[in-house]
Amino acid sequence: MSPQTEIVLIAAVVAAACALPGVFLVLWRMAMMSDAISHTVLLGIVAGYLLVSDLDSPFLLVGAAAMGILTVTLVEIVTRTRLVKEDAAIGIVFPGLFGLAVLLISVYAGDVHLDEHVVFQGDLVFAPFDRVVIVGLDLPRTLVTMLVILFLNLLLISLLYKELKLATFDPGLAAALGFSPILIHYLLMTMVSVTAVGAFDAVGSILVVALMVVPSATAYLVTDRLSRMIGLSVAVGVIGAVGGFWLARWLDTTVGGSMVATIGLLFGLAFLAAPERGIVAIARRRLRQRWEFAQTMLAIHLLHHEGTPEAAVENRVDHLWEDLRWKPDFAEQVVRHAEQRGIVRRTAGMLSLTGEGREMAEEALINS
Amino acid sequence: MSWAGLLDDLVFDYTLRTVALGTAIIGVISGVLGCYALLRRQSLLGDAISHAALPGVVIAFMITRSRASIVLMLGALVSGVLATLLILAVVRNTRLKEDSALGIALSVFFGLGLMLLTVTQRMSDARQAGLDRFLFGQAATLVVADVITMAVIAGLAIGLVLLFWKEFKLVSFDPDFATSMGFPARGLDVGLTTLLVVAIVIGLQAVGVILMSALVVAPAAGARQWTNRLGTMTILAGLFGGFSGVAGALISNTRSGLSTGPVIALVVSLITLASMLVAPNRGLIWNWVRRLRQRQQFRSETVLVDLLALSQQHDSLSYGHSVDAIHAMNRGRRGEVRTLHGLRERRLVTGTGDGMWSLTEAGEAEAQRILQENDGAQAALTRSQIEVAP
Numbered sequence: 001m002s003p004q005t006e007i008v009l010i011a012a013v014v015a016a017a018c019a020l021p022g023v024f025l026v027l028w029r030m031a032m033m034s035d036a037i038s039h040t041v042l043l044g045i046v047a048g049y050l051l052v053s054d055l056d057s058p059f060l061l062v063g064a065a066a067m068g069i070l071t072v073t074l075v076e077i078v079t080r081t082r083l084v085k086e087d088a089a090i091g092i093v094f095p096g097l098f099g100l101a102v103l104l105i106s107v108y109a110g111d112v113h114l115d116e117h118v119v120f121q122g123d124l125v126f127a128p129f130d131r132v133v134i135v136g137l138d139l140p141r142t143l144v145t146m147l148v149i150l151f152l153n154l155l156l157i158s159l160l161y162k163e164l165k166l167a168t169f170d171p172g173l174a175a176a177l178g179f180s181p182i183l184i185h186y187l188l189m190t191m192v193s194v195t196a197v198g199a200f201d202a203v204g205s206i207l208v209v210a211l212m213v214v215p216s217a218t219a220y221l222v223t224d225r226l227s228r229m230i231g232l233s234v235a236v237g238v239i240g241a242v243g244g245f246w247l248a249r250w251l252d253t254t255v256g257g258s259m260v261a262t263i264g265l266l267f268g269l270a271f272l273a274a275p276e277r278g279i280v281a282i283a284r285r286r287l288r289q290r291w292e293f294a295q296t297m298l299a300i301h302l303l304h305h306e307g308t309p310e311a312a313v314e315n316r317v318d319h320l321w322e323d324l325r326w327k328p329d330f331a332e333q334v335v336r337h338a339e340q341r342g343i344v345r346r347t348a349g350m351l352s353l354t355g356e357g358r359e360m361a362e363e364a365l366i367n368s
Numbered sequence: 369m370s371w372a373g374l375l376d377d378l379v380f381d382y383t384l385r386t387v388a389l390g391t392a393i394i395g396v397i398s399g400v401l402g403c404y405a406l407l408r409r410q411s412l413l414g415d416a417i418s419h420a421a422l423p424g425v426v427i428a429f430m431i432t433r434s435r436a437s438i439v440l441m442l443g444a445l446v447s448g449v450l451a452t453l454l455i456l457a458v459v460r461n462t463r464l465k466e467d468s469a470l471g472i473a474l475s476v477f478f479g480l481g482l483m484l485l486t487v488t489q490r491m492s493d494a495r496q497a498g499l500d501r502f503l504f505g506q507a508a509t510l511v512v513a514d515v516i517t518m519a520v521i522a523g524l525a526i527g528l529v530l531l532f533w534k535e536f537k538l539v540s541f542d543p544d545f546a547t548s549m550g551f552p553a554r555g556l557d558v559g560l561t562t563l564l565v566v567a568i569v570i571g572l573q574a575v576g577v578i579l580m581s582a583l584v585v586a587p588a589a590g591a592r593q594w595t596n597r598l599g600t601m602t603i604l605a606g607l608f609g610g611f612s613g614v615a616g617a618l619i620s621n622t623r624s625g626l627s628t629g630p631v632i633a634l635v636v637s638l639i640t641l642a643s644m645l646v647a648p649n650r651g652l653i654w655n656w657v658r659r660l661r662q663r664q665q666f667r668s669e670t671v672l673v674d675l676l677a678l679s680q681q682h683d684s685l686s687y688g689h690s691v692d693a694i695h696a697m698n699r700g701r702r703g704e705v706r707t708l709h710g711l712r713e714r715r716l717v718t719g720t721g722d723g724m725w726s727l728t729e730a731g732e733a734e735a736q737r738i739l740q741e742n743d744g745a746q747a748a749l750t751r752s753q754i755e756v757a758p
Contacts, residue, residue: 026464031471032412039578081652083644084589088411092589092640095582099633106625206419207482210475217468253486260479267472271462279461 003128008245010127010143011259014199015211015237017150020157021191022212023233026220027168032087033072033189034212036094038196038205040071043101045197050108061197068193069186071097124202124255142202149198153191157230160184165226203256210260211237218267221274236266294334297324299343299361302353315351377621378614383508384621387574390510390518391613391632394571397522398580399587399609400529401567403602404560406588407540412467413452413561414584416474418568418577420451422481425502425572426488437514440502441521441569448565451477478577505576507617507628518570525563529602536560537598575629582633583609590640593647612636667707669738672716675727676735685732688724 001009025031044067048060071093078089127142134144157164163184166174171181192212199208219232244259251258272279301323305314313319320331335351338344343357353361377384398414405411421444428443429435451473458469485499501509529536538546539556546553564584571580591604616632645652674697678689694704708725711717716731727735 026468029465029467031467032415035412035415035471035474078644081644083593083650083652084406085409085411087409088406088585088589091411091415091581091585092637095579095586095633096637098578099582099630099637102630103626103634106627106630107623204482206475206478209471210479213468213471214476217464217472220464220468221462248483251483251487252490253483257479257481257483257486260476261483264472264476264479267476271458277462282461 006128006140006143007124007255008242010140010146010202011124011241011245011255012238013143013146013150014202015215015241015259015263016234017146017153017195018199018208018211019215019233019237020150020153020230021188021195022216023219023226023230024164024168024188025192025212026216027226028185028188031209031213031217032090033075034192034196035206035209036071036075036090037068037189037193038200038208039094040067040097040101041065041193041197041200042205043067043097043104044070046101046104050104061194064197065190065193067097068196069189072186072189127202142198145198146202149195153195156187156191160187164188168226203259207256207260210263214260214263214267215240218263218270221267221270221277236263240266291334291337294326294330295338295341295343296360296364298334298338298351299353299357300364302344302351303358303361303365306353306358312350316349317346317351318349378618381621384617386512386515387507387510387621387628388614388617390515390574391507391617391628392610393515393518393522393613394574395583395587395609395611395613395632395636396606397525397567397609398571398583399591399605399607400526400602401560401564402584402586402588402609403591403598403605404536404540405564405584406592407598408560410561410564411585411589412470412581413455414564414568415578415581416455416470417448417451417565418572418580418584419474419481420477421445421448421565421569421572422478422502422577423447423484424450424481426481426484426499429499430484430488435499437517437573440499440573441517444502444569444572445565447477447481448569449562452561452565501576502572503577504627505572505574505579505629507574507620510574514573521566521570525566528559528563532556532559540598575632579629579633582636583612586633586636586640587612590636590643593643593650608636608639612639664707664710667703668711669742671704671707671711672727672731672735673738675717675725676732676739679727679732685729686720686726688720688722688726690724694725 022034025034041064044064045060047067048057048063049055051063052059074093074097075086075089078084078093079086084092128140130141131138132141132144133139163174163179166177166179167181167184174181174184195212196205196208199211203211215233215236216229218236219229222232223229240263241259243262245255247253247262248255248258270278273281275281298320301320302315305311308314314323317331317335318328320326320334321328324331326334335344335346338357339346341356343354343360345352345354378388379385402411402414405414424443424445424447425440426443427447428439432439455466455469455473458464458472459466464472488499535546535551535556536559538549538551539553539560543553543557546556568580568584571583575583587605587608588601590608591601594604595601612632612635615635616628619635620626620628620631643651646654648654671694674694675689677697678693679685679687691704691708694708708717711731712719715728716734717725718728720726
């Protein structure tokens with residue numbers, strides 16, 4: 001494999017691995033927890049390093065994952081004191097822990113290749129240089145780590161799919177049926193921590209947030225089914241990874257940043273154009289409802305005065321201003337649409353209902 | 369280095385003085401505006417805004433080729449406000465909740481910023497060097513001109529807060545009421561958020577992206593514990609923030625390699641932690657002591673009332689009752705002996721020998737008072753009379 005292919009592959013695997021727990025973070029309204037965790041894992045790595053003095057030790061990964069859990073627990077403890085709200089609790093806990101990590105690095109580990117810069121900019125470009133040989137295959141270390149994490153995430157989600165689904169959409173029922181939502185919550189947080197640690201090396205912590213939250217949010221705008229949301233979110237992540245790679249090549253810039261920009265673009269697309277939930281769809285629906293409502297009002301108005309002595313005055317286009325406060329232009333347009341639909345007839349400025357129009361008005365009155 | 373030595377440095381060391389002044393200004397302004405963020409539950413907005421400022425900084429540099437603080441701050445301001453608008457648009461128009469919207473704005477803007485930053489870096493324009501101080505913050509690079517810029521902007525922002533004090537207070541606590549009173553709640557909301565962006569933007573280059581969010585949340589959260597009044601809270605938060613700024617600058621000066629930002633974050637976190645523990649009324653320790661005291665008082669009252677009930681059974685106040693009898697009326701509760709000793713010190717009960725106890729006159733009066741005050745205790749007495757009666 002050429003290094004370029006390897007970079008694309010790593011990017012895609014990282015994106016897929018992050019998208020899986022991300023779905024539940026978005027559904028559980030805990031997206032910002034990924035921000036907190038992806039920063040505090042640095043403290044876990046530092047603490048692990050200070051204990052074993054080896055940057056490649058798997059122990060660092062364990063320490064980092066534990067720190068992720070600790071972060072979640074601390075946030076919960078602070079929230080439970082009811083002295084501050086949850087968002088403030090997150091905002092208090094993680095900068096403190098992160099600050100501690102940065103200080104520890106500068107005091108005790110200043111000469112090691114480990115600094116706060118990795119938090120922002122892990123760089124995929126260097127990933128192919130760090131290699132391991134596994135079952136005779138010479139592969140980049142990051143690729144192997146992330147493949148394992150991806151596999152674990154997949155395994156966990158498919159094994160606990162039913163439980164996760166239940167805990168997501170009806171935690172009360174889940175608890176009543178004996179699945180502990182708290183246990184599932186911590187399991188998910190472990191998954192987030194481990195994934196964050198692995199991905200952090202490759203893309204930096206802020207981009208971990210992007211890879212967890214944005215693809216899932218995009219998928220959430222497009223579908224109502226959990227299974228489809230998971231699939232779509234992985235797809236968005238992978239497309240973003242591959243697209244980002246080419247964007248980075250084209251602009252000669254960092255792969256991580258370009259991946260996020262691409263995924264952001266996909267989110268923007270969904271935000272604007274998602275069927276049913278996009279801005280455009282919402283605007284169109286509102287417009288349609290407006291005309292629909294106006295026509296129903298017209299039909300009811302005509303029905304109300306039909307066959308009465310006032311009909312000659314009331315049921316004229318230029319009289320609609322008096323009753324419905326419609327500007328002449330708008331009234332004219334409504335009447336024209338109603339004529340096209342065949343609910344209203346116009347003869348010399350006089351409006352009368354067709355049979356269909358009468359039915360529509362009566363139905364609207366019954367339903368209201 | 370001694371504390372007196374530190375103080376000397378603060379007064380006479382030009383660089384340190386500049387840095388400490390700068391971080392103090394940052395601490396004060398973010399503490400003050402953080403109060404409103406905390407009250408409106410927008411604590412994490414600060415985090416999102418500070419990350420989202422990056423592309424604005426880079427684009428401002430790309431357009432003007434200038435590294436002047438004011439230009440870069442302007443860029444940061446624009447992209448910070450844009451990110452806020454994006455968050456609002458996402459929350460208002462989709463079913464995504466605030467947390468996702470924040471995460472999206474934060475990470476996408478930041479990713480974009482990183483991308484652009486790397487583009488400028490690879491264009492090998494030497495002038496871009498130092499742009500990344502917006503990422504990590506380098507308080508040590510603050511010069512007097514920066515501090516003056518910061519002071520002027522911060523002064524204006526605080527002036528606006530004072531000018532619109534009543535209005536901002538109203539929209540923070542009850543936006544609906546504000547609207548019904550005819551205040552432009554939406555406009556005030558935007559104004560407050562913009563001021564928050566300003567506060568963050570001022571601080572970015574000195575303390576960096578992540579630690580800036582600590583300065584927004586922590587001083588306000590700490591100050592909140594001490595008071596229920598917005599005015600006091602704002603002043604306290606400003607003081608906490610300013611103190612952390614100075615302390616951070618001083619402490620990081622004692623050792624090379626200590627960056628100012630993380631030290632400030634740690635100091636401010638410690639202040640908040642201490643506030644949550646010891647603040648009167650709300651603090652955890654205070655609460656704990658209060659609960660302990662209430663429990664003790666409840667125990668004393670129960671024992672007094674029980675003794676009264678027993679004495680009524682025997683038609684004699686001075687008749688001694690065993691601890692076992694009292695214990696039997698207090699199933700599941702312990703510590704009667706200790707409570708009795710405490711009551712004896714207050715001269716409400718006396719020992720009648722052989723480990724028997726009875727009420728004193730004062731004790732009887734106290735027990736009657738408790739009964740009159742407390743319907744629940746009355747009910748308990750009735751119940752115990754029924755139970756004790758043969």
